[in-house]
Every structure is written in structure tokens, then in C-alpha cells.
Amino acid sequence: MISDADIILIKEPKLSAADKLYLTQIAEGVKVTLNHLFFKPKITVEYPEEKRQLRVDNYRGVHRLNRDPDDRVACVACFMCETACPAHCIHIVADESPWDDREKYPEQFDIDELRCIYCGMCEEACPVDAIELTTEYDMVGHSRDEMIFDKEKLLSVYDQTKDVKPRKNPKISGYEGTGDRAKYDQLRQRLEEIVEKSSPDEANGGTSEGNKL
Amino acid sequence: MSSMVPYILYVLFASGGAAIYLAMPKPSGSQRQAALILGVSVIAGLMGLMSMHFVAPNSNNLFFYLFAGVAVLAAGRVVTHPEPTYSAVYFALVILSVAVLLVIQRAEFLAVALIIIYAGAILVTYAFVIMLAQQSGAVATNTQAREPMMAILVSFVIAGAIAGKIEQLDAVPVRLQGQAVTQATDVADTVATLDENDSRSGHTRAIGSLMFGPYLIVVELSGILLLIAMVGAIAISRKQVPIEDTGEPRLPVGQIGREAPPF
Amino acid sequence: MLSWLENQAVFSAVLSLLLIGGIMTSVAYCIYFERKISAWIQDRQGPNRVGFLGLFGNFHFWGLGQPLADGAKFLLKEDIIPSRVDKPLFILAPAISMVIALIGFVVIPWGGFYMLGDTLLSVQVANPDVGLLYVLGVGSMGVYGVVLGGWASNNKYSMYGAVRATAQMLSYEIPMGIAILIVVLACGELRLEEIVAGQVGGNGLWNIVLHPVAFLILLITLFAETNRAPFDLAEAEQELVGGFHTEYSAMKFAMFFLGEYVHMITGSAFICVLFLGGWELSFFGIGPAFPGTGIEDTGLISVLIKIGVLSVKVAFFIFLFMLVRWTLPRFRFDQLMRLAWKGLIPISLGLLILTVLGVYMGWQRSVIYNLGGEIAIVAATLGVVVLANKPVSGRQENMPALGQPLGG
Numbered sequence: 001m002i003s004d005a006d007i008i009l010i011k012e013p014k015l016s017a018a019d020k021l022y023l024t025q026i027a028e029g030v031k032v033t034l035n036h037l038f039f040k041p042k043i044t045v046e047y048p049e050e051k052r053q054l055r056v057d058n059y060r061g062v063h064r065l066n067r068d069p070d071d072r073v074a075c076v077a078c079f080m081c082e083t084a085c086p087a088h089c090i091h092i093v094a095d096e097s098p099w100d101d102r103e104k105y106p107e108q109f110d111i112d113e114l115r116c117i118y119c120g121m122c123e124e125a126c127p128v129d130a131i132e133l134t135t136e137y138d139m140v141g142h143s144r145d146e147m148i149f150d151k152e153k154l155l156s157v158y159d160q161t162k163d164v165k166p167r168k169n170p171k172i173s174g175y176e177g178t179g180d181r182a183k184y185d186q187l188r189q190r191l192e193e194i195v196e197k198s199s200p201d202e203a204n205g206g207t208s209e210g211n212k213l
Numbered sequence: 214m215s216s217m218v219p220y221i222l223y224v225l226f227a228s229g230g231a232a233i234y235l236a237m238p239k240p241s242g243s244q245r246q247a248a249l250i251l252g253v254s255v256i257a258g259l260m261g262l263m264s265m266h267f268v269a270p271n272s273n274n275l276f277f278y279l280f281a282g283v284a285v286l287a288a289g290r291v292v293t294h295p296e297p298t299y300s301a302v303y304f305a306l307v308i309l310s311v312a313v314l315l316v317i318q319r320a321e322f323l324a325v326a327l328i329i330i331y332a333g334a335i336l337v338t339y340a341f342v343i344m345l346a347q348q349s350g351a352v353a354t355n356t357q358a359r360e361p362m363m364a365i366l367v368s369f370v371i372a373g374a375i376a377g378k379i380e381q382l383d384a385v386p387v388r389l390q391g392q393a394v395t396q397a398t399d400v401a402d403t404v405a406t407l408d409e410n411d412s413r414s415g416h417t418r419a420i421g422s423l424m425f426g427p428y429l430i431v432v433e434l435s436g437i438l439l440l441i442a443m444v445g446a447i448a449i450s451r452k453q454v455p456i457e458d459t460g461e462p463r464l465p466v467g468q469i470g471r472e473a474p475p476f
Numbered sequence: 477m478l479s480w481l482e483n484q485a486v487f488s489a490v491l492s493l494l495l496i497g498g499i500m501t502s503v504a505y506c507i508y509f510e511r512k513i514s515a516w517i518q519d520r521q522g523p524n525r526v527g528f529l530g531l532f533g534n535f536h537f538w539g540l541g542q543p544l545a546d547g548a549k550f551l552l553k554e555d556i557i558p559s560r561v562d563k564p565l566f567i568l569a570p571a572i573s574m575v576i577a578l579i580g581f582v583v584i585p586w587g588g589f590y591m592l593g594d595t596l597l598s599v600q601v602a603n604p605d606v607g608l609l610y611v612l613g614v615g616s617m618g619v620y621g622v623v624l625g626g627w628a629s630n631n632k633y634s635m636y637g638a639v640r641a642t643a644q645m646l647s648y649e650i651p652m653g654i655a656i657l658i659v660v661l662a663c664g665e666l667r668l669e670e671i672v673a674g675q676v677g678g679n680g681l682w683n684i685v686l687h688p689v690a691f692l693i694l695l696i697t698l699f700a701e702t703n704r705a706p707f708d709l710a711e712a713e714q715e716l717v718g719g720f721h722t723e724y725s726a727m728k729f730a731m732f733f734l735g736e737y738v739h740m741i742t743g744s745a746f747i748c749v750l751f752l753g754g755w756e757l758s759f760f761g762i763g764p765a766f767p768g769t770g771i772e773d774t775g776l777i778s779v780l781i782k783i784g785v786l787s788v789k790v791a792f793f794i795f796l797f798m799l800v801r802w803t804l805p806r807f808r809f810d811q812l813m814r815l816a817w818k819g820l821i822p823i824s825l826g827l828l829i830l831t832v833l834g835v836y837m838g839w840q841r842s843v844i845y846n847l848g849g850e851i852a853i854v855a856a857t858l859g860v861v862v863l864a865n866k867p868v869s870g871r872q873e874n875m876p877a878l879g880q881p882l883g884g
Contacts, residue, residue: 020861021854023692029803033517037799043519298627302565305620325609333616334646337623341642344627344635417605417666 048138060118060133063111065154066167073155074130077104081122081131089115090122109151114144134161221262222376229255230369236293237361252289256282276317284310301340308332322417482595492601495581503737504543510798511542517802547730555726558630565628570724570731573621577738580614583607584745585669587755587782591774599779600669607668608660611746612653615701619645621735622703622710626720637719640809641710644700647813648707651820652697654828658690659683659750661831662840672754673771682760684751686843687831689850691751693824698743700816702736705801709809744793745786752789755782819857826853 018024045052066074077094093108122131134157141147149157228251236248260278287306294300308331315324424432481487508523515522526545527536557566587599604610619642626638662683663671675682684691700707711719718724721732748754757766764770768778769785807815830849831840839845 021858026800026804030799033799033803036519037513037516040519042516042521044521046521046524298562298565302568302624321604321606322609325606325613328613329609329616333613333619333649337616337619337642337646340623340627341639344623345639417609 054135057135059135059137060120061136062113062134062139062157063116063122063149063154064132064134064157064161065109065151066130066132066158067155072099073105073109073151074128075106075109075126076102076128076130077106078127080125080127084121084125085116086119086121087115087117089113106151109154110148111154112148113139114147129167132165132167134165136161218262219377221258223373225255225258225262226369226373226376230365233289233292234361234365236289237365238293238295248293252286256285277314280310280313280317284314297343298340301336301343305332305336308336322420479593482593482597484595484597487590487592487597488601491586491599492582495586495601496578499578499581499738499741500734502741503734504547506737506740506794507546507733508540508543509794510801512539513795513798514802517799550727550730553726555728556723558723561630561723562628565624566723567728569621569625569628570728570735571621572624573618573735574731574738576614576617576621577735577742580611580739580742580746583610583668584742584749585672585754586786587779588669588672588771589774590776590779596774598669599783603667603669606666608656608666608671612649612656615652616649618701618739621732622720625724625732629720629723631723633716633718634720634722637710637712637716637722640716641703641720644703644707644709644812644816647816648697648700648820651693651816651824652701654821654824655690655694655697656750658687658824658827658831661828661835662686662846664835668749668754672749672756675753676756676758676771679771680841681762681843682751682753682756685760686841686846687751687827687850688847689823689854690827691747693820693827694747694750696815696820698747699797699800700812702739702743702797704736704740704797706804706807707812708801708806709812712806740794740797741790744790744797747793748786748789754789755786757781757785823853823857826857 068074075092076097077092079092079094082090082092089112091108091110091112092106094104095107097103097105099105118133120133123129123133126132136157139147232248232252232255235244235251260282284307287303287310290303291300291307294303308327312324312327312332315321315327481490512522523539523542525536526539526541528541528544557563582601583604585598585600585603590597590599622641622645623638626634626636626641629635659671660666663674665671665674671683674680699705703710709719710716711721713719716722721729724732753760755769757769758764766781768775769781827850830846830853834840834842834845834849
């Protein structure tokens with residue numbers, strides 16, 4: 001029930017004689033629409049041929065699995081992303097790594113792109129920045145199965161997008177990727193030094209444990 | 214032989230009346246199939262009689278027979294259909310068929326006037342009222358004819374009385390006879406009524422000069438009559454609707470809410 | 477070779493077939509342009525994907541294949557007949573709507589006369605003695621499709637749509653008839669071909685110069701008769717779902733839809749013939765007609781030019797219809813009725829008296845008399861409105877005096 005106090009009485013506008021003829025008002029309106037019809041630029045674009053600039057750089061689109069400089073999959077099959085995923089769309093099968101520098105590697109790595117809610121939690125959770133969301137948003141498929149991206153597909157997404165969006169963590173770029181354990185440890189130490197130096201939160205007593213490698 | 218014609222007509226009309234009676238919606242249910250057979254045979258009989266005695270046999274009469282048949286059948290349905298909406302639609306069909314018959318007689322103005330006035334204005338209003346009045350479905354008592362026997366008897370006695378004089382039709386001007394019909398149903402003429410020589414002297418012009426010449430007073434009088442009827446209708450139907458006193462009285466404008474300028 | 481055509485009946489039959497084809501195609505493209513224009517007005521691109529089966533690679537022809545796709549879609553969609561509708565009338569209604577819109581074309585003179593061999597053929601399907609009245613008669617039947625469809629749907633929204641449409645059409649038919657009557661009186665002729673002939677350059681001015689107010693009234697009533705915005709109350713989406721065609725789907729809906737556009741084209745052609753000289757090509761009938769387009773020019777090229785001229789004029793009106801639709805908001809129902817009964821009908825009656833007087837005095841061709849009179853009538857009407865100084869909607873005027881109860 002509307003109370004009397006809520007009632008707002010709006011005075012009707014007084015119209016001039018020309019306005020009461022309606023036609024002048026119609027002419028005004030038609031002037032506006034004609035202007036839009038012929039002269040104003042279009043806001044929408046011819047989509048597939050012409051794509052709009054994304055308004056944000058950190059748009060969360062399709063996933064990719066990064067490669068390390070050795071062109072191996074960067075993932076260490078730690079299951080952090082699978083655990084963090086709220087939609088349960090990541091499925092990893094881990095196996096013993098054939099390389100010296102890590103214990104495990106993903107035998108299988110599947111992401112159900114239809115189930116994913118693109119929240120970016122996997123990206124946050126990954127300790128080695130192996131999984132990242134790209135800015136690609138137009139992925140299509142003919143079936144549901146086709147939209148479950150496996151390891152090869154995710155790696156190929158990386159290959160296609162690495163020029164547009166380089167791998168996020170630049171600190172690891174000094175790693176030559178020879179498979180040499182000693183060199184890896186050396187690099188690792190250098191990296192931690194850099195991180196300590198460049199993290200002001202630590203000095204302020206901030207809780208930036210998560211930012212550490 | 215020709216002296217037999219009125220009696221044949223009486224028989225035909227009586228069977229037509231019986232057909233209508235059978236088709237009437239009644240509490241005991243109507244005998245639709247029997248009515249249809251009887252009705253169609255009556256129409257066929259009438260047409261046969263007509264083609265033998267009144268209308269010159271000519272294949273061009275096809276349009277006349279077609280639309281006359283449609284008109285009679287549709288008129289039957291107007292009377293016998295249990296749903297008023299359908300009656301209205303069938304009535305529109307009657308009007309259109311009759312308009313076609315008038316076009317065949319080259320009375321185009323009359324045909325179009327019939328359509329505009331009856332099919333276009335009166336019937337739409339009528340259909341409108343029926344639909345508004347029957348939104349919750351037809352009332353059971355309304356689906357039956359009240360006095361079918363009496364109504365049919367009266368109307369077909371009148372029709373029979375006219376039929377008794379049918380032989381004197383020969384004295385009626387040529388236009389009503391088959392000859393006129395055959396002339397006008399010349400297909401080329403009806404499809405494209407394009408006459409080079411009478412483009413400026415059409416029927417409309419003739420009707421106009423008659424109506425506003427010899428019959429001026431009649432036209433004006435009927436116009437005034439219609440005006441009076443319209444004023445009367447407005448006077449009767451328009452009533453002052455009292456403002457009902459529902460709820461509590463409102464506070465003055467200054468005290469309810471606040472006033473705002475437009476936009 | 478074409479000797480079999482040298483008969484008006486045969487020619488008319490061929491012409492009507494051509495017209496139905498041409499009109500149905502232009503209706504399909506009207507729908508495309510309606511979507512395009514609405515998109516452009518709203519700074520969008522509009523339909524732009526459907527080309528011609530990809531025959532031309534990735535070039536889509538600005539979506540010009542869209543009408544074909546639309547038609548195929550309408551034909552292939554599931555045609556739902558709800559279980560509790562009145563089936564015969566439900567099926568009949570869209571057919572009536574379509575047929576009545578189409579048969580109005582019969583009397584439109586498309587291109588004067590055509591001399592084929594020794595026969596002078598009229599480029600018009602039929603030229604009855606009552607041409608204009610025929611158009612009125614057909615127009616008055618147009619409401620049947622809407623009324624029957626709305627009633628048969630057994631749906632209260634459909635019913636409200638039908639009720640609104642009927643009241644609207646009945647009201648706007650009156651000023652429409654009077655506006656047409658003004659032309660009839662001024663020309664002294666009911667045949668459309670003759671009305672055009674009277675406006676050909678050299679013969680006389682276009683009727684729009686002599687009767688601009690009558691032209692405006694006819695234009696406004698045409699908007700109402702075709703149920704187009706701002707008079708589309710019968711299908712007001714915000715209030716009535718879809719109005720009278722709420723329950724219709726697939727091709728039955730398409731027939732209502734096509735009927736509306738056909739009606740638009742007929743109406744535009746009609747208004748062109750009455751007020752803009754039909755196929756005539758000159759500047760408002762001032763000065764002689766463009767060479768080769770006079771009444772006496774009956775060659776094939778002249779006829780084609782005339783048909784083209786009328787088509788351009790019709791296209792202009794259809795553009796206007798669309799522009800207005802995407803410009804103006806819808807009327808409220810009381811505003812609609814007031815416009816007809818308190819605005820258009822009194823003005824058109826005034827114009828009628830003016831014209832009758834003009835014809836009686838022999839001034840019906842005088843620009844000064846007609847223009848002056850029309851301006852005086854509009855000014856007088858406006859004066860009455862301004863002097864009365866009533867608010868636009870009458871909403872507050874109808875409120876009870878202060879302190880009185882609001883109910884009722």
C-alpha cells in the first residue's frame with residue numbers, strides 16, 4: 001500500500017500552441033533519429049571480421065598450459081589447481097617425471113571448458129605459473145567432448161598466444177632449461193633473492209606468503 | 214408447364230423451411246446431415262427451375278449460380294449456427310456474396326456501399342459486442358432457438374406469397390432478368406471493367422445526380438433521421454457515472470506527498 | 477509474339493500475377509529494411525550475416541539473404557494450434573488478414589496506359605467505376621482478421637488486442653473516409669486513373685499542394701489503419717504480450733506480419749496516387765511533365781519509368797513509416813481516441829465543408845482559396861485548443877477537487 005507521504009504529484013508541463021499540434025515535436029524526434037541513421041558512428045561492430053579492443057588486459061578467457069624454455073610442459077602435477085577449482089573442471093593424471101628437475105609431470109591434463117566458470121582460481125593457485133587464462137574468448141566446438149581441452153590442446157593454446165601474452169612470471173626467464181640440476185638450484189636461489197628484495201610487504205610485516213614461489 | 218412453376222416453388226420452399234427447421238439448434242439436437250441433404254437439393258431444384266424458366270441458358274451464368282448458392286447456404290448457417298460469432302461471420306459471407314451478385318448486375322456502387330456499411334461497419338460492431346458479451350463462453354439457454362417453428366413458418370409463408378407472383382416477373386424491367394445477368398458475366402467485362410467510352414459517365418455519377426436531384430428531400434430527411442437516431446443513442450447510452458466513495462477521504466494536495474516540477 | 481497479351485483481361489491477369497510476386501518480394505525486403513533501419517537508428521549494424529548460401533565466399537551482401545532465411549524459418553517452424561482455441565476461425569483469421577491486404581492492390585494505377593500493338597491497355601488490374609470506394613470497402617474489411625484472430629485465440633491478451641484494434645480502426649476510418657472524400661470532391665472523380673491524370677504536370681497541381689492538411693490527416697489515419705507505431709496499441713508488447721497474435725506461430729504469424737507490410741505498401745501507393753500524382757514525374761505538378769511521362773506517352777519505356785516513379789514514391793512513404801516507428805513512443809489509448817474524435821474528425825469535417833464550398837463556387841483548383849482555408853481551419857482549431865488551455869493528458873483535470881476522495 002502506497003502511503004500518502006510517498007505520493008509525488010508531478011505537474012504537467014504546459015505546452016505551447018506548436019507543441020499541441022504534435023507535429024513540431026514529431027519533427028524534433030525525427031531529426032534525432034535521422035541524425036543517428038545517417039551520421040552517428042555505429043557502436044556495434046561486424047563481429048567475426050572485426051573485433052573490439054578488450055576493455056581490460058586481464059580478461060579471463062580460455063586456459064593455456066605454459067611451456068618452460070625447454071619446451072616441456074611447465075606443470076609439475078601438484079594438483080593445486082584441481083583442488084582450488086570451484087567448478088571441478090580440471091582433471092589431472094600425474095606420473096613420475098622423466099626429467100631430473102621435478103618429481104612429477106602431468107600425464108594427462110584435461111579442462112572442461114564448458115564447465116569452467118573462468119574464475120581464475122587455478123591461475124592463482126598454481127605454484128609454477130603453469131596454468132594461465134588467456135584473453136581469447138571465442139572458442140567453439142561441435143560437441144561437448146570437443147570442448148574438453150586436453151594437454152596437447154592447452155599447450156597449443158600457449159603456442160598460439162605466447163606472442164600476444166607472454167608468460168607472466170618474468171623471473172624464471174633466466175633459466176636456460178638444460179635439465180642440469182645444479183644450475184637449476186643456482187637459478188632458484190637467485191630467484192628467491194630477487195623475490196625477497198622486491199617484496200616490500202615482507203618488511204611491513206604483510207602476509208605475502210602466497211606471492212612467494 | 215409454366216403454370217406449374219408456382220406450385221413447384223411452394224414445394225421447394227416448404228422443403229427449404231423443413232431443412233432450416235431440421236438444422237436449428239434444439240434441445241433434442243439437430244439433424245444436420247438430413248438438413249444439409251434437403252437444403253442442397255432444394256437449392257439445386259431452385260437453380261434448375263431458374264435455369265429452365267427465368268435465366269437464359271448460358272455457361273456464363275456460372276458466377277451467378279455459384280455466389281447465389283453460397284449466399285443462400287451461408288444465410289441458412291446464419292440462422293442455424295449455435296454460436297453467435299459464427300453467425301456474424303456467415304453473415305459477412307452473405308453480404309460479400311450478395312455484393313458479388315450486385316457486381317454481376319453491374320451495380321458496383323451498391324455492392325461497395327453494401328460492403329462498407331454492412332460488412333465494414335455494422336457487422337464489425339456487432340461481432341465486437343457478441344465477443345465482449347460472451348467472454349465466459351456461450352450461455353446454455355442461448356444455444357437453442359426459442360420459437361423455431363413459428364419463425365420459419367412466418368418467413369417461408371412470406372417467401373411463398375412472393376413466389377405466387379413469380380410469373381409476373383416478366384413485366385419487371387430487363388435488368389432483373391437473365392439477359393442482364395448473361396451480359397454482365399462476360400468474363401472480360403467483370404475482370405477488368407475498363408470501358409473507354411463511359412469513363413466519365415459511371416453509375417456512381419448517375420446515382421449521385423439522382424440522389425441530389427429528384428430525391429434530394431428524401432436523402433436529406435433520412436440524413437436528419439439518422440442524426441436524430443445518433444443523438445438519441447448518445448443520450449440514452451451515456452450516463453453520468455457517480456464517483457464511488459471507496460476508502461478514506463484524501464488529504465488536500467498540499468499535504469499528500471510533495472509536488473515536483475515536470476521532468 | 478505478344479499478341480496474346482492484347483486483351484485487357486489477359487493483361488490484367490498477367491499483371492496481377494506479376495504484382496503479387498513483386499509485392500511479396502518487396503514485403504520480404506521491407507522487413508529486412510525495417511530491421512536495418514531500426515538498427516541504424518539505434519547505432520547497431522542490423523542483420524548482416526545471411527548471404528546467398530555462401531556462394532560468394534565470405535562476402536555476405538550486407539545480409540541481403542536474410543528475407544529468404546526468414547521465410548524458410550517461418551515455413552519450417554512448428555505451427556502450434558493451442559488446444560482450446562476456436563480452430564476454424566483461428567485458421568481463417570490470418571488468411572483473411574493477408575487476402576484483404578492483397579486485394580487492395582487491384583485498383584492502384586501503376587503506370588498509366590500501355591500501347592501494345594493496336595490495343596491500349598491500362599497498367600492497372602481493374603479500373604472499376606468505384607475505384608476509391610473499393611479501396612475504402614476493402615480497408616473496412618481489414619479489421620476482421622484482427623478481430624477473429626483475437627477472439628478465436630481464447631486468450632485475454634489476444635482479446636484485448638482485438639478490442640483495441642477494432643475501436644481504433646473504426647475510429648480512424650472516419651477521418652480517413654472524409655480525407656478521401658475531399659480528394660473525390662476536388663477531383664470530381666472516383667477512378668484512381670482519372671485522379672492521377674488530373675495531377676499530371678500541365679493538367680493540374682498535385683493534391684498535396686491544394687490540400688496539405690487532408691494529406692496529413694490521411695497519412696496519420698494510414699498509420700492507425702496499418703497498426704503501426706505510434707498507433708500499434710493492438711500489439712503493445714509491454715502490456716499485451718503480442719496482442720491479437722499472441723497465440724500465433726510459424727506461417728500463421730507470418731501471414732499477419734506480411735499482411736501488415738502489404739497493407740503498408742497498399743496504403744503508401746494509395747496516398748501517392750491521391751496526393752502525390754501517382755506515376756507522374758514533375759515538380760508538384762508545376763510545369764510540364766518530364767518528357768516521355770505524359771498521359772499520351774504509352775510506350776514500354778514510358779510505362780516502366782512511370783512504374784519506377786510510383787515505386788520510388790511508395791518507398792519514400794515506407795521509409796517514413798519505419799522512421800516514425802523507431803522515433804515515436806506509443807500513444808496511450810485515451811490519447812489515441814482523443815486524437816481521432818477531438819482532433820482529426822473536427823478538422824476533417826471543416827476541410828470537407830471548405831471543399832464543398834470551393835466546388836460550389838468553382839474555386840476547387842484555386843491554391844489561394846484551398847491553402848488559405850486549410851491554414852485558417854487549423855489555426856482556428858489550434859486557437860480553440862490554446863484558449864481552452866487544458867492540460868495535455870487531462871489526468872489532473874479529471875482528479876477530484878482537493879480534499880475530495882480519489883476513488884471511483
